[in-house]
Amino acid sequence: MPSCPRLRDRHSSLLARFHRSLVGEVMRIAEFQKLIEDTFGQKDRKRGVENTFLWFSEEVGELARAINGRTTRENLRHEFADVLAWLTTLASIANVDLEEVARERYGKGCPRCHGVPCRCDEAKSRPQAARCG
């Protein structure tokens, strides 16, 4: 077991994931999108894509504050889950299959150089591009 707290967290979450895959509890992206749709779809569609986007950006702000520190590890994890859930519901409202687009765009690694890991030269990338391509 690693002594650094970060490595220890990573180690135990990888172990937990391995355990879940052994007992058949791994959730695919499509299953998560269906769960979020079944849970919040009706409300979120009624709110509309623009207002739902506002909620999503609110959650991104909460994640930014959590990443900037002064929060617990538990809160940081919680904010990642919130952003993922709101992104997922937005995809549903926009009729986008997240698993499909994730596979299409990132399934072979970097969309531009196709490397895993990416071999693109960051210095040569457009400064506004957060991801290549």
Ligand SMILES: [Mg+2]
């Ligand atoms: Mg939140």
Ligand SMILES: [Zn+2]
């Ligand atoms: Zn690349």
